[in-house]
Amino acid sequence: QITLKESGPTLVKPTQTLTLTCTFSGFSLSTSGVGVGWIRQPPGKALEWLALIYWDDDKRYSPSLESRLTITKDTSKNQVVLTMTNMDPVDTATYYCAHREVSFDYWGQGTLVTVSS
C-alpha cells in the first residue's frame, strides 16, 4: 500500500525559506521509473505542478519557480524534501506530494502553508 505524508511549518513569514518533507511508504524511490512530485493549490484555485524528482536523481522544476525551488531525496529514509526560498503571501497554498509512475497515482493529504507576517 502506497502512502505519502507531507510535513513542515504551517506558517512562514515573507522572505523566509519553506522546507517541506514528504515521507512515503509502500514503494522505493530507487525503483526504475518511479518519481515523487510536489504540487500546490492556493485556496479555491487550480493545481500547480512545482517539481519532480526521479529514481535516478533527475530533477525537474516549474520554469516559473525554478530559481526558488530545490528538490532532493533521501532514499534510505524514504523522504523527499522541497525547499522554496523567498516566500510571499501569494505562495499561500496546500502543498501536496505525490507518487509518480506515469501520472500522479497516489497523493498525500496535503499541508496548508500560510505566508503572513
Place this chain on the structure above:
Amino acid sequence: DIVMTQSPDSLAVSLGERATINCKSSQSILYNSNNKNYLAWYQQKPGQPPKLLISWGSTRKSGVPDRFSGSGSGTNFTLTISSLQAEDVAVYHCQQYYNNPKTFGQGTKVEIK
C-alpha cells in the same frame, strides 16, 4: 509550457444523467512512437487531495467505477460520467504529463441539479 484549458468551469447535472467535461491542450500530447496520449484525469472532493481516475487519456485506474470514461486524442479530450451519482460531486482536473512542466487545467466543478 503546454496550457490545459477545461470547459465548462462548472456544471450542474441531475442524478442519473450524463456529465461531460472537456479539456484542450495548447499542443498535441499524443506521443507518436507509442500512440499514447499523455493525459490524466483527477477527481478532487472538498477537503481531500486529488484522486487519479484515468491515465493515457482513457485507461481507468483499478477500482474506478466504469461510469467514468475518458476519450479524445491529440489536443482534445473528454471525461464523461455516464450516470451521475451523489458521490461524484467534486472538482475534476485534467493534466498533461507529455513534458515538463506537467500542467493542469483550471478544474471543473460538478454539482447536482
